[in-house]
Amino acid sequence: xxxxxxxxxxxxxxxxxxxxxxxxxxxxxxxxxxxxxxxxxxxxxxxxxxxxxxxxxxxxxxxxxxxxxxxxxxxxxxxxxxxxxxxxxxxxxxxxxxxxxxxxxxxxxxxxxxxxxxxxxxxxxxxxxxxxxxxxxxxxxxxxxxxxxxxxxxxxxxxxxxxxxxxxxxxxxxxxxxxxxxxxxxxxxxxxxxxxxxxxxxxxxxxxxxxxxxxxxxxxxx
Numbered sequence: 001x002x003x004x005x006x007x008x009x010x011x012x013x014x015x016x017x018x019x020x021x022x023x024x025x026x027x028x029x030x031x032x033x034x035x036x037x038x039x040x041x042x043x044x045x046x047x048x049x050x051x052x053x054x055x056x057x058x059x060x061x062x063x064x065x066x067x068x069x070x071x072x073x074x075x076x077x078x079x080x081x082x083x084x085x086x087x088x089x090x091x092x093x094x095x096x097x098x099x100x101x102x103x104x105x106x107x108x109x110x111x112x113x114x115x116x117x118x119x120x121x122x123x124x125x126x127x128x129x130x131x132x133x134x135x136x137x138x139x140x141x142x143x144x145x146x147x148x149x150x151x152x153x154x155x156x157x158x159x160x161x162x163x164x165x166x167x168x169x170x171x172x173x174x175x176x177x178x179x180x181x182x183x184x185x186x187x188x189x190x191x192x193x194x195x196x197x198x199x200x201x202x203x204x205x206x207x208x209x210x211x212x213x214x215x216x217x218x219x220x221x222x
Contacts, residue, residue: 006186006190006194006195006196006197006217006220006221007033007034007174007195007196007197008032008034008196008197008199008203008213008216008217009034009035009036009067009176009196009197009198009199010027010032010034010035010036010198010199010200010203010204010209010213011036011037011038011178011198011199011200011203011204012035012036012037012038012050012058012204013036013038013049013200014200014201014203014204014205015204016204020058020061021058021061021062023204023209024058024061024062024064025061025062026209026210027064027203027209027210027213028062028063028064029210030209030210030213030214032064032213033064033065034064034065034067034196035062035064035065035066035067036067036069036178036198036200037050037055037066037067037068037069037087038069038071039051039055039068039069039070039071039072039082040071040072040144040145041071041072041073043072043073044071044072044073044093044095044096045071045144045145046145047145052078052081052082052085053085055068055082055085055086055087056084056085056086059085059086065088065089066086066087066088066089067088067089067091067136067176067196067198068082068087068088068089068090068091069091069115069117069138069178069198070082070090070091070092070093070096071093071096071117071144071145072096073096074096074097075090075092075093075096075097075103076092076097076099076102076103076106079103079106079107079110080110083107083110083111083112087112088112088113089112089113089114089115089135089136090107090112090113090114090115091114091115091116091117091136091138092104092107092115092116092117093116093117093118093119093144094116094117094118094122094126094127094130095118095119095122100116100127100130101129101130101133104116104130104133104134105133108133108135113135113136114133114134114135114136115134115135115136115137115138115173115176116130116131116133116134116136116137116138117137117138117139117140117144117178118137118138118139118140118158119140119143119144120140120141120142120143120152120154120155123158124158124161124162124165125161127162128165131162131165131166131169131171131173132169132171134171134173135173135174136173136174136175136176136196137162137166137173137174137175137176138176138177138178138198139155139158139159139162139175139176139177139178139194140155140178140179141155141177141178141179141180141181141185141189142178142179142180143179144179149179149180150180151179151180151181151182151185151188151189152179152180153188155177156188156189156192157192159175159177159189159192159193159194160192160193162175162193163175163192163193163194164193174195174196175193175194175195175196176194176195176196176197176198177189177192177194177196177197177198178198179198181197181198181199181202181216182199182202182216183202183215183216183219184219186199186216186217186219186220187219187220187222189220190220190221190222191222197216197220199213199216202216203216
């Protein structure tokens with residue numbers, strides 16, 4: 001059976017911002033290509049992280065593909081700004097906007113890749129009609145808002161259901177899992193059908209980030 005290559009998208013939220021440039025260079029040198037950017041507004045989720053100025057600043061110092069995850073209310077207000085700042089992918093929450101299809105179309109119209117994300121309480125079938133508009137589908141495997149939470153195995157059937165639907169419609173969208181990803185949970189998510197893993201403290205929180213990333217990717221080989 002052919003092994004499935006998994007993409008790792010480390011979450012900037014867990015980096016040491018005083019050493020961000022150095023740490024991003026470490027990831028690049030380790031062969032990683034993606035960087036997950038968690039943008040939180042303190043309204044949609046109970047935490048505040050960073051926004052456009054930080055993304056615009058780090059865009060100058062790295063060639064990593066920016067996988068920007070907007071955990072903000074009414075994300076349509078800021079799509080243009082995040083794309084202009086250097087976001088390659090822009091993912092919005094199905095629960096954060098009344099017109100998700102229009103938002104996904106607007107992201108694509110601006111030349112970026114569009115994504116939809118689901119909180120743990122949102123069922124897979126609730127976003128099936130949006131899948132043809134998506135380049136990435138992000139399943140939250142923790143309650144969004146804070147890093148360091150435990151992976152919710154109850155989300156595995158949701159991942160499988162979305163995987164099956166993406167395959168059924170012939171979509172090439174990435175299926176990603178975000179929350180509690182480490183060497184123990186990576187194979188669970190990979191086995192359920194994800195293409196991409198988002199890991200924060202399991203990469204940035206380790207003394208040897210390159211080794212930590214390699215260990216997660218190796219664990220995810222199915």
